[in-house]
Amino acid sequence: MATQVKVPTQEAVPPRLSMRLGLRGWVYAGRYPAERYLYILHRLSGLGLILYLPLHVWVTGRRLQGPEVWQQTMAVLSRPVFVAGEMLILAAFVFHAFNGFRLLFGHLGCALGKPAHPVYPYPVALHRQRSMTVALMVLASAFLAFGVWNLLTK
Amino acid sequence: MAKLTGDTESGVLTLRVARYNPEQDEAARPQEWKVKILPGMTVLDALFAIKEEQDGSLAFRCSCRMGVCGSCGMFINGKPRLACNTQVSELGSVVEVAPLPNHDAIKDLVPDLSLTFSRHRAVLPYLMRRDTAEMESPTREYHQTPEELARYVQFTYCLKCSLCLAACPTAATKEQFLGPQALGQVYRYVADSRDEGLAERAGVVDASHGVFGCHLAGACSEACPKGVDPALAIQLLKRSLFSGPPHRSAAQVVPAFPEGHQTPEAAVRPKAPPPSV
């Protein structure tokens, strides 16, 4: 007697709940340490700088139209709102440059230490460059403070 | 040791769990329970206490209860952690538990890890040799020094628990990103002196959804419960794509012994007496 084999029918997969964080996952660093926050600032400052670059190229190109146009342009740019904007751009540049210096090393696997047998409490490679990170951020703050002072006393 | 705060001193813990039942819910719904704290209680123990004494419908995945299998990854008080590896005494009087971010939740705290596993398979996670005959049917083992082992052994501890993917900001928006787990495992094999598969794996990971999707935020390494440090592995992998693997040449097979050779053990071991019957 032939046994009847019951073929299981393919049931519809029940809906899943997507927990993908989206942009919130970029900007919310929660309980992660400094490097995770530097990642956010690096993105924001980079975005600011690349949006500023074409404007800057256009503004500085106005010098071709002679000294009068240049003086007018500079007079417009000395309004407080533009000076404030310039300070933001300066801050973005100083931070992006100093943090970029750190990332340049990190991305090439330098200043991160060597892999080893993991022993509890487990080391995290990025912590090994913490002193460099702190030193770079202190330097960045000093340069920024001086740059702002220079802008205000111009 | 973390200080006990609030209600934990009185011995009661409030667990706020993001629940999801695919047959009823469109979004996660929070539910709260109170649990009596026992010495050495982990979040997993607390979830078991709820399931056994208060609400049998609560779903979560676990197996070993000792941080080895990687099944019970959850989002606990703002960080992805293994529930079995997290003492409630570290967390304060209110513990918020949700399914792993950047994954799909199947039900309650059960994440769908199938994408993690398929990405892991996609990066060819096994030793590859140019000599395919020896690779497919090996005759002898390969030489490897302790120093060569130390270059990759850290990365072999990966549980595939997917906590790193839950922590990764790139994975938060880009579904195609291979993620810290798979990329870390690429370096685990690339750095193995017995492996010769860098070129083939480069074909998979040399892409913006591969190794160059990592921007060194370092969250994966903070989340990893086994000290695998995927961020370190990924940066070393980037370097390897330009300058080759950390070993100069692939390990050779152990040479065959000359005929009639006896291993030192066999030479010393006394011969068994002949059977007496």
Place this chain on the structure above:
Amino acid sequence: MRESRLWALHLICGAGLLVLLSLHMGVMHYASILALLGWVREPVLSFSSVAERGRGAAGAVTYVLLLGFALYHGLYGLRGILGEIWSTPKAVRFINAGVVIFGLAVLVYGVTVAAQAARL
């Protein structure tokens, strides 16, 4: 082109920017140090100073290099960020094309300005 090459160029441009842009910012924003050292006499933004810096082949080449580095480094970064938000193949093609066209347009304008300024 393989992503690793594009990425390496991003790093090289970043390193180049560290040098050239630091020089540029040093002149523009840290002029009081330079003035103390007696290297700068006139205000850095007066028309004669601005025209002086861009004059000659060396000035023009420096400005064009600086612009090239900054555009490549910045637009590669922008492409990465946009590609992480919209990552369908169609969106990626659109982003790549947009970034290349935009970069070339700004570069061409910048080179024209630098070439004309060199003769001011």
